[in-house]
Structures are given as C-alpha cells and as structure tokens.
Amino acid sequence: MEEFIFYAFAALAIGSALLVVSLKNTARALFLFFVTLFSMAGLFIFALADFVAITQIMVYVGGVLILMLFAFMLSNKELLKSLQQLSGRWINLPNWQSLLLVLGFLAVILWGIIEWQQQTPEWIVQNIKQGNIIQPNDNNVQQLGLRFMTQYVLPFEVISVFLLMVLIGAAHLSRKEEQR
Amino acid sequence: MSQLIVHIIIPIAIFGFIALFTLFAVYAERKIAGFVQDRLGPMETGKYGLLQTIADILKLLQKEFITPKAADRILFAVAPIIIFGAVYIGYSVIPWAPDWLPANTHTGLFFIMAVVSIDAIGILMAGWGSNNKYSLLGAIRAIAQMVSYEIPVGLSLIAAVMITQTLNLNEIGYQQGILSADPILFLGIWDVSHIGGIFAWHVFQAPHLIVVYLIFFIASLAECNRAPFDIPEAESELIGGFHTEYGGIRFAFIFLAEYAMMFLVAMLGVVIFLGGWNTPLPNIGVIRLADWTTGIGWGIFWTLLKSLIVVGVQIWIRWTLPRFRADQLMSLCWKVMIPLGFLCMAISGLWRILVMV
Numbered sequence: 001m002e003e004f005i006f007y008a009f010a011a012l013a014i015g016s017a018l019l020v021v022s023l024k025n026t027a028r029a030l031f032l033f034f035v036t037l038f039s040m041a042g043l044f045i046f047a048l049a050d051f052v053a054i055t056q057i058m059v060y061v062g063g064v065l066i067l068m069l070f071a072f073m074l075s076n077k078e079l080l081k082s083l084q085q086l087s088g089r090w091i092n093l094p095n096w097q098s099l100l101l102v103l104g105f106l107a108v109i110l111w112g113i114i115e116w117q118q119q120t121p122e123w124i125v126q127n128i129k130q131g132n133i134i135q136p137n138d139n140n141v142q143q144l145g146l147r148f149m150t151q152y153v154l155p156f157e158v159i160s161v162f163l164l165m166v167l168i169g170a171a172h173l174s175r176k177e178e179q180r
Numbered sequence: 181m182s183q184l185i186v187h188i189i190i191p192i193a194i195f196g197f198i199a200l201f202t203l204f205a206v207y208a209e210r211k212i213a214g215f216v217q218d219r220l221g222p223m224e225t226g227k228y229g230l231l232q233t234i235a236d237i238l239k240l241l242q243k244e245f246i247t248p249k250a251a252d253r254i255l256f257a258v259a260p261i262i263i264f265g266a267v268y269i270g271y272s273v274i275p276w277a278p279d280w281l282p283a284n285t286h287t288g289l290f291f292i293m294a295v296v297s298i299d300a301i302g303i304l305m306a307g308w309g310s311n312n313k314y315s316l317l318g319a320i321r322a323i324a325q326m327v328s329y330e331i332p333v334g335l336s337l338i339a340a341v342m343i344t345q346t347l348n349l350n351e352i353g354y355q356q357g358i359l360s361a362d363p364i365l366f367l368g369i370w371d372v373s374h375i376g377g378i379f380a381w382h383v384f385q386a387p388h389l390i391v392v393y394l395i396f397f398i399a400s401l402a403e404c405n406r407a408p409f410d411i412p413e414a415e416s417e418l419i420g421g422f423h424t425e426y427g428g429i430r431f432a433f434i435f436l437a438e439y440a441m442m443f444l445v446a447m448l449g450v451v452i453f454l455g456g457w458n459t460p461l462p463n464i465g466v467i468r469l470a471d472w473t474t475g476i477g478w479g480i481f482w483t484l485l486k487s488l489i490v491v492g493v494q495i496w497i498r499w500t501l502p503r504f505r506a507d508q509l510m511s512l513c514w515k516v517m518i519p520l521g522f523l524c525m526a527i528s529g530l531w532r533i534l535v536m537v
Contacts, residue, residue, distance in 0.1 A: 001184075027308055031255060034301055050287050054294045062297030062330070066323060069304055073320070139286045141347055 002046075009042040030069055037061055048134050051141055190282050194271050202439040206233045209495050216499040243428030248311060251425065255309030260426065260433040263302035267440045269295045274447050275350045277457045277479025278359060288349040289337060292448060293330075296403070299441070300326045303422050306434070310425040318421025321411050321506065328513045329402040329409075335521030336396040340452050342528040343386050343536070349451055356380050357458030358470050368535035376470035377462025381455035386535075388527045393453040395517050395524070397490075400445035402509070404438060407498040411506055446490035450483065454490075457483045 016035040023029040037060045044053035127133065134140070148156045207222070207230065214221025222229030247256055273288035275281035285291065300323050307319020344352045354360055358376035366372045366379040367387055373380075383389045402409035423434045450456060457479030461469035473482075504512070 025252075028252070028255065031301070031305055034298075050285065051290070054287055054290050058290075058294040058297060061301060062294065062327075066300055066304065066327060069301075069308075070320075070323070073308070073316075141286055141290075 006043070006046050009039045009046075012036075013039040013043065026072060027069075030065070030072055033068075034061060034065055037065065048136060048138075049140070051144055194282070195268070198268070198271075198436060198440045198443070201443055202436050203233045203237065205439050205442070205491060205495075206236070208492070209498075212492075212495050213499045216496075237432065240432045241429055245430070246427050248425050250311045252309040252311065255305050256425070257430075259302050259306035259309055260430045260437075261302075262305060263299055264433045264437040264440070266295055266298035266302060267437045267444055270444050271440075273349055274444070274451060275353050275456060276483050277476040278353065278474075279350065280457075280476055280479065281350055284348070284350050286346075286348050289341065289347040289352075289448075289452070292444075293334065293337065296441075296444075297326075297330060299437070306426070307422040310422070312425055314419055315422050315424050318424070322405055322422060325402055325405070325409060325411065325509060328510060329399045332395050332399040332513060332517040332521050333403060335518065335525060336392045336399065337452070339392045339521065339524045339528040340382065340389060340396075342525065342532055343382060343389065344452070349456075352382075352452055353456035353458070356382055356385075356455045358463070358474060359458075365536070368531070372462075375462045375464075376458065376474075378455070378460040379462055380458065381453070381460075383453050386528070386531050388524055388531070389453055391520065392524045392528075393449060395521055396449055396453070399513075399517060400449065401494060401497065402513075404441040404445060404494075406438075406442065406494060408501040408504050409509060410498075410503055411509065442491055442494055443487060446487045446494065447483065449490060450486040454486055455482075 013036055016032050016039065020029045020032050020036060023032065037056060041053040041056040044050075044056060134143075210232070211221040211229075222232035225231040225235050247253055270292045272282045273285055273291050303322045303326075304319050307315045307317075307322075310316070341347060344355060346352060355362070355364070357380050358374060360373060360380070363371055363373045364376075364380045364385060366384055368385070370379075378384065383393055423431060426434060459470050459473040459478060459482055461473055463470045
C-alpha cells in the first residue's frame with residue numbers, strides 16, 4: 001500500500017513537472033506547478049521529514065506560487081507572447097542549455113548512487129549500530145528546534161539576518177516616494 | 181484490512197458532519213439574520229422553515245452544469261474541488277475528545293496552517309478560470325486579504341505555541357484540564373491541576389492569551405472571507421466575487437467550503453485557547469463536576485458546544501457590522517493586529533521564562 005502511494009506521488013511529481021515545462025498555457029502551467037510541489041511534499045513525508053513537507057506546502061504553495069501567479073496576472077500580455085514564441089522551436093539555445101543541465105544532474109545522482117552502493121559512509125554504519133535512527137513516531141519538531149538552537153545556531157542566525165534584510169528591502173521598495 | 185476500513189469510514193463521517201453542519205448553519209444564519217433585522221426569516225417550508233435549507237440543497241443538486249464559453253474549462257471545474265479539499269483536509273488533525281482524533285501527529289497545528297493556505301490557490305483558480313472581470317477582481321481581493329491576514333493568525337498561534345510548547349493538538353487539549361500530566365497554574369499563581377474546569381483553559385493560564393485569542397478570532401474571520409471582511413464577495417460591487425459564474429453542485433461545494441472553514445477555525449480556536457474538549461465545570465470540594473463531565477462522549481459534546489457558540493458569534497458579527505473598505509482592512513491588519521501580535525509574542529516569551537519556569 002505504502003509503496004503504491006510512493007510511486008503514485010513520484011509519478012505525479014515527474015508527470016506534472018514535465019507538463020509544467022511543456023504546456024503553452026502559462027496560467028495552467030503555473031496551477032499545475034502546485035501539483036508538482038504538493039507531490040514533492042508527499043515524497044518528503046516518505047523520508048520521515050514531515051516538518052520539511054509541511055514547510056514546503058506553506059512556503060511554496062502559500063507564498064511563492066501565489067506570488068508567481070500574481071506576477072503572471074499583472075504582467076503585460078505582449079511581453080508574455082514573445083516569450084512563448086521563443087520556446088516554440090525545438091532546437092534552440094535554451095533547450096540545449098537545459099539539456100546539458102539535466103544530464104549533469106543525472107550524472108551527479110547516478111555517481112552518488114553507485115558510490116553509495118559500493119561503500120556506505122562510516123557515520124551511517126555507526127549510527128545504525130547504536131540504534132540512533134529516526135522512527136516514524138518520533139517528534140521531529142523538537143529535534144529540529146534543539147539542533148537549530150545548538151549545533152546549527154550560526155547558519156540559523158545568518159539566515160534570519162538575511163531574511164530581515166530582504167524584508168527591509170521589500171518595505172523600502174514598496175513605500176511611497178516622499179513629496180517634494 | 182480493518183485499518184483500511186477505518187481510513188475510509190472516518191473521512192466519510194467527517195464529510196457527513198460537514199454537510200449536516202452546513203445545512204444547520206445556513207438555517208441558523210438566516211434565522212439570526214431575520215432576528216437582527218427584525219423579520220422572521222424562512223417560514224414557509226416545514227415547521228418554522230426547518231426544511232428550507234434541505235429544499236435549497238435539493239434544488240442546487242438538480243441544476244445543470246453551466247460553464248461559460250470563454251472560461252478555462254479545466255481550471256473552472258477543478259477549483260471548487262481544491263477549495264473544498266483544502267478545508268476538508270484540515271479536519272484530519274483536530275481532536276474531538278481525549279485521544280479521539282483522525283490523525284495524532286506532532287505537527288498538527290502547523291499542518292492546518294499549511295493546508296488552509298492551499299485554499300487561496302483554489303480561489304485564484306476559480307477567479308482566473310471563470311474569465312470574468314468581477315470574478316478575477318474578487319479572487320485578487322480575496323488573496324490579498326488572505327495572505328495579509330495569515331500573518332496575524334500565524335503570530336497569534338506562535339504566541340500560543342510558546343505557552344503550549346507543542347504543535348500536537350491532542351497534547352494541547354490534554355494540557356488544559358484535569359487529565360494533564362503537568363501542573364496547571366491559573367494566572368501563573370494558583371495550582372488548579374485537580375480543580376480543572378474553566379480555570380485550566382489556556383486563556384486563563386496566561387491572561388494575555390485572551391488578547392491573542394481576539395487577534396486570532398478577528399483574523400480568522402478574514403481568512404474565511406466573512407463579513408465584516410467580505411470584500412472578496414461584496415454582492416453590491418462584485419455580484420458575488422470569485423464564485424459569480426458558478427452554479428449547481430459546484431457552487432454547493434464552494435458554499436460547503438465556506439461553512440466548513442468557519443467551523444474549522446472556530447474549532448481550532450477552541451482547541452488551542454478555550455480548553456478544547458475539556459469541561460468548563462470545575463471540581464468544588466466533594467462535588468467532582470470536572471471528573472463527572474470528562475470522557476469521550478462529554479469531550480465531543482463540549483467541543484461541539486464551544487465551537488457552535490463561536491460559530492454563532494461569527495454569524496452574529498456578520499449581521500451586525502458593515503463591510504470594511506479595502507484600505508481600512510489592510511491598515512487594521514498591518515497597523516493594529518501585527519504589532520499587537522508581536523507584543524503578545526514577546527509577553528509569551530517572558531511569561532514562559534519568568535512565570536511558568
């Protein structure tokens with residue numbers, strides 16, 4: 001049963017992602033992107049990363065996707081038309097670049113899998129021996145909180161300062177010009 | 181195999197409850213509207229008009245599917261399903277009674293927040309798919325409002341979670357009554373672990389949570405697009421907003437989602453702030469009122485009663501207050517509720533460190 005759901009999510013993610021890049025109708029493609037993100041969140045749950053899965057839905061669906069839809073709806077129709085015509089031809093520069101990127105990623109993933117199968121890293125073997133494994137019923141939120149405030153406190157703080165900078169920048173860009 | 185059957189029966193039961201609640205709530209809404217406006221409300225169908233909403237839904241079910249010619253057919257058809265589905269999934273983590281909830285997860289509260297935000301996508305889809313000026317305007321208004329008001333909702337929930345120290349809604353329920361494992365302090369002073377009742381609710385454990393609950397309640401009204409925050413629908417300006425073009429069973433689903441959302445936010449507020457399934461009656465000496473009125477049956481009763489009272493207040497507000505203007509709506513959100521939310525968050529932190537220790 002679980003295997004079936006896993007493969008259903010995986011197929012949905014891949015299929016909808018393929019459709020997103022190939023659809024002519026930009027609005028539909030953007031709405032389909034929601035399906036991709038949602039099934040990715042489902043796949044995260046299979047990795048016992050429920051917090052990451054929910055954050056994915058919260059940030060990408062609740063924020064980024066809506067922003068993209070707004071940008072699409074408020075942008076000039078003529079501008080979009082020229083973009084759509086460009087992607088019509090099969091053999092052109094953007095397609096080749098993306099093909100190269102895709103092959104590169106595929107090579108990295110394959111290399112990782114092969115390396116992994118030959119020799120599992122030492123720290124993983126050790127942790128399995130000590131029984132230091134996440135169970136499906138564990139409270140991941142607490143673990144994440146503890147790690148963020150102890151082991152990874154510097155990256156966490158750097159990210160928060162970065163987000164603050166973004167917020168201040170957005171507020172500055174969107175405020176009214178002073179009357180002179 | 182038996183687990184599979186449970187996994188099928190519970191969603192159907194919840195759906196049945198939502199449908200029944202909507203029938204009841206629409207009738208109540210029309211009767212309360214009648215009372216507020218000094219008229220009778222529905223009176224013709226059945227005794228006191230009791231069958232009115234059933235007649236309405238039968239009419240809606242029989243209607244023909246009408247899709248506007250210029251509409252985007254797929255988006256138009258899928259939107260009501262997504263709008264309803266988003267709210268419906270939210271019910272999967274809310275407890276009705278001690279240990280009596282569909283899914284006991286450690287991330288329940290966060291899950292609801294994330295799932296409800298999918299609702300916005302559905303509304304935008306309906307507005308865009310209808311290919312109608314008014315629908316699109318309504319949808320854009322709805323999104324602007326929902327995205328803004330998600331911030332006060334989030335802040336108020338963070339302030340509450342700093343007190344509860346868990347996102348698990350079942351544990352949050354346990355913390356507010358006589359079944360609690362940890363000692364409960366009323367206003368941070370008086371130990372009421374064995375007295376329970378109304379004193380053990382979170383709003384009375386830390387009194388600033390009353391303000392937090394008010395922020396949550398007002399912001400959740402805006403999240404459900406209800407008056408006084410109903411500018412996305414605004415019958416007088418936008419002839420119904422994003423659902424202008426919908427009819428028949430598709431409209432019924434959008435309608436169902438609105439009422440399901442009302443009950444969901446009411447129930448969420450009840451579980452986090454107002455004691456959840458815990459009884460409001462305290463133990464007084466030998467009269468063990470709290471002990472007598474705690475259990476699965478009582479739990480369901482208290483959850484339902486409290487949530488229905490909150491829904492009643494929502495309806496009452498709808499028919500009492502006029503609609504906000506768009507700029508008033510935004511200034512209320514950004515200039516009043518968000519600073520107040522941050523202040524409450526700071527108080528929560530101090531309360532946690534200094535009082536609850």
